[in-house]
Amino acid sequence: MDKKKLGYWLFFIALFLGPLYLTEFRLALLGKFLCFALVALGICLIWGYTGILSLGHGVYFGLGAYCTAMYLKLEAAGGGLPDFMEWSGVTGIPAFWRPFANPAFALGASLLVPALLAAVLGFLTFKNRIKGVYFSLISQAVVVVFVTLFVAKQDWTGGTNGLTNFTTFLGFSLASPLVQIALYLITVLILGASFALAAALTKSRAGRVLSAVRDGENRVRFLGFNPTSYKVFVYSLSAALAGLAGTLFVLQVGLISPAMMGIIPSIEMVLWVAVGGRHSLIGAILGAVIVNSAKSFFSESYPDIWSIFLGLLFIIVVMFLPNGLVGAIESWKKSRKKSRQKGGTADAADSVVS
Amino acid sequence: MQPILSCRDVKVSFNGFQALQGVDLTVYPQEVRFLIGPNGAGKTTLLDVICGKTKASDGEVVYRETENIRRLQEHQIVHLGITRKFQAPSIFANLTVWENLELSLKQKRSLWAVMRARLIKEDKEKMEAMLGRIGLAHQRHQQAGMLAHGQKQWLEIGMQLMQEPEILLLDEPIAGMSETERYKTGELIHEISQNCSVLIVEHDMEFVRNFSKQVTVMHEGRVLCEGTMAEIQQNEQVAEVYLGRRESAC
Ligand SMILES: Nc1ncnc2c1ncn2[C@@H]1O[C@H](COP(=O)(O)OP(=O)(O)OP(=O)(O)O)[C@@H](O)[C@H]1O
Numbered sequence: 296m297d298k299k300k301l302g303y304w305l306f307f308i309a310l311f312l313g314p315l316y317l318t319e320f321r322l323a324l325l326g327k328f329l330c331f332a333l334v335a336l337g338i339c340l341i342w343g344y345t346g347i348l349s350l351g352h353g354v355y356f357g358l359g360a361y362c363t364a365m366y367l368k369l370e371a372a373g374g375g376l377p378d379f380m381e382w383s384g385v386t387g388i389p390a391f392w393r394p395f396a397n398p399a400f401a402l403g404a405s406l407l408v409p410a411l412l413a414a415v416l417g418f419l420t421f422k423n424r425i426k427g428v429y430f431s432l433i434s435q436a437v438v439v440v441f442v443t444l445f446v447a448k449q450d451w452t453g454g455t456n457g458l459t460n461f462t463t464f465l466g467f468s469l470a471s472p473l474v475q476i477a478l479y480l481i482t483v484l485i486l487g488a489s490f491a492l493a494a495a496l497t498k499s500r501a502g503r504v505l506s507a508v509r510d511g512e513n514r515v516r517f518l519g520f521n522p523t524s525y526k527v528f529v530y531s532l533s534a535a536l537a538g539l540a541g542t543l544f545v546l547q548v549g550l551i552s553p554a555m556m557g558i559i560p561s562i563e564m565v566l567w568v569a570v571g572g573r574h575s576l577i578g579a580i581l582g583a584v585i586v587n588s589a590k591s592f593f594s595e596s597y598p599d600i601w602s603i604f605l606g607l608l609f610i611i612v613v614m615f616l617p618n619g620l621v622g623a624i625e626s627w628k629k630s631r632k633k634s635r636q637k638g639g640t641a642d643a644a645d646s647v648v649s
Numbered sequence: 650m651q652p653i654l655s656c657r658d659v660k661v662s663f664n665g666f667q668a669l670q671g672v673d674l675t676v677y678p679q680e681v682r683f684l685i686g687p688n689g690a691g692k693t694t695l696l697d698v699i700c701g702k703t704k705a706s707d708g709e710v711v712y713r714e715t716e717n718i719r720r721l722q723e724h725q726i727v728h729l730g731i732t733r734k735f736q737a738p739s740i741f742a743n744l745t746v747w748e749n750l751e752l753s754l755k756q757k758r759s760l761w762a763v764m765r766a767r768l769i770k771e772d773k774e775k776m777e778a779m780l781g782r783i784g785l786a787h788q789r790h791q792q793a794g795m796l797a798h799g800q801k802q803w804l805e806i807g808m809q810l811m812q813e814p815e816i817l818l819l820d821e822p823i824a825g826m827s828e829t830e831r832y833k834t835g836e837l838i839h840e841i842s843q844n845c846s847v848l849i850v851e852h853d854m855e856f857v858r859n860f861s862k863q864v865t866v867m868h869e870g871r872v873l874c875e876g877t878m879a880e881i882q883q884n885e886q887v888a889e890v891y892l893g894r895r896e897s898a899c
């Protein structure tokens with residue numbers, strides 16, 4: 296157990312020291328992947344621990360990113376009209392954009408908007424005992440609605456191009472390498488803190504209720520728990536984590552568009568968790584980093600076959616590694632321990648005989 | 650004496666099929682009531698209605714003469730003190746025996762309360778005592794899914810008792826148990842009834858004979874008759890629909 300804890304500390308310290316041994320380019324990539332890892336962490340909580348498969352987390356990621364991007368856009372416009380609004384012939388800043396000029400409001404909204412949307416959606420579905428595939432389908436429908444809406448309302452959202460061309464964040468130039476390093480470090484800290492929080496949650500009694508809900512939702516009711524409130528809470532928490540990831544993403548990457556919150560990215564998010572191991576928080580984080588590293592390697596070298604690779608990966612994981620990489624390593628360790636114990640007693644028996 | 654539970658004219662239909670056609674049943678405090686009847690009589694369905702799993706289409710289920718619980722949700726009914734053990738053991742296979750008992754503690758079940766809950770000494774003592782009572786003290790750290798069948802049944806009974814119920818509903822608790830396990834379970838049920846009412850569905854006539862005082866016979870969604878086992882065995886109708894059929898089947 297303690298060995299495990301030490302491993303987690305070393306992992307996050309190694310990430311934190313990234314700027315010392317990574318080029319600017321690689322650091323930027325890793326920073327982006329760590330944002331994805333934050334999304335994966337949230338998905339792991341709802342899918343691996345509670346048994347809710349959401350195929351729509353792109354929306355929460357996107358909403359978080361857009362909230363912060365609106366602030367960045369207004370700051371870049373310096374009190375004037377954001378560039379894309381001018382191009383589409385808007386004359387004044389829309390009323391709902393105005394509060395986003397306040398960074399505290401925008402950052403708060405990037406957490407609360409996804410969390411609230413998830414809470415409402417979760418409450419309506421979970422209360423009516425909609426689960427499994429039906430819930431997954433509903434979560435996809437939500438993606439379609441939002442992507443269509445964001446593309447259509449070009450004068451409010453920047454349409455397919457999304458929001459980009461930012462200059463500063465709280466007065467700091469986003470182009471400065473130092474600012475980018477600081478953002479990277481903040482991302483590592485937030486990921487580490489979220490990991491610790493999620494681990495504490497899963498180890499608490501409430502965490503045991505969550506896994507009980509996964510293994511037998513109806514049975515949980517007969518112990519006097521109302522699964523609805525537990526599911527709404529964890530679903531909403533994971534949406535907030537995705538929103539937070541969106542904020543960190545848009546600050547580091549400088550772009551958010553509807554394509555990044557669509558159905559394919561939403562499914563990819565689940566895939567990261569499946570590859571890493573959905574029953575393990577650290578597995579989800581590793582899965583996001585590994586799959587995205589592979590993605591950037593392949594799409595740098597063989598852009599055409601990346602999507603084929605992704606499909607293959609999915610098939611392999613589903614068929615051979617149902618519990619992901621971490622699950623495979625754990626069962627390997629277990630079997631080795633067992634065979635070693637057996638070997639040990641056999642040796643002892645031998646020595647007694649001879 | 651005031652009844653603790655009264656079912657009045659309870660009806661249930663599944664897509665037009667009347668599984669319960671107006672059942673009346675009264676259970677008194679500290680009573681062990683056996684519910685018997687041929688397959689498909691509606692015994693399980695009646696337990697389902699009482700615990701909120703199935704909603705009755707008509708009639709009332711009254712708790713302590715004051716509260717109609719027919720429309721309450723499952724967890725609300727548990728909060729009142731009515732708990733249910735299902736026919737198939739429904740423990741949490743991935744949790745340990747100890748963790749299963751921990752979740753079953755009588756406690757505040759709101760999310761906020763559970764998130765901050767710590768195992769206090771008093772809880773631990775209760776859980777220890779329960780482990781002894783259900784004979785699983787040595788298996789406390791075992792995953793519940795790895796237990797033998799009879800042990801799973803006991804764990805589930807233990808989980809229901811941890812909730813300190815007023816009424817315990819048991820559906821064929823001894824199915825699949827060995828002779829000694831059956832006997833022990835009977836003793837356990839007798840012991841439980843010191844503090845709570847037990848409504849128990851059972852097919853095993855030997856067991857019913859040994860451990861019952863009052864028996865209710867159901868047939869085709871209705872209560873056929875009530876009485877002691879001896880009285881029931883004298884009843885012509887019962888012999889016809891149930892015991893007779895059973896003997897001719899043997
Ligand atoms: N969910 C359901 N949908 C449709 N019919 C059902 C359902 N549950 C039970 N029934 C029917 O209702 C009738 C009563 O079933 P129930 O399970 O209550 O019988 P039982 O007395 O418990 O029988 P057994 O001794 O076999 O357990 C049966 O004919 C059964 O087929």
Ligand SMILES: [Mg+2]
Pocket residue numbers: 692693694
């Ligand atoms: Mg039955």
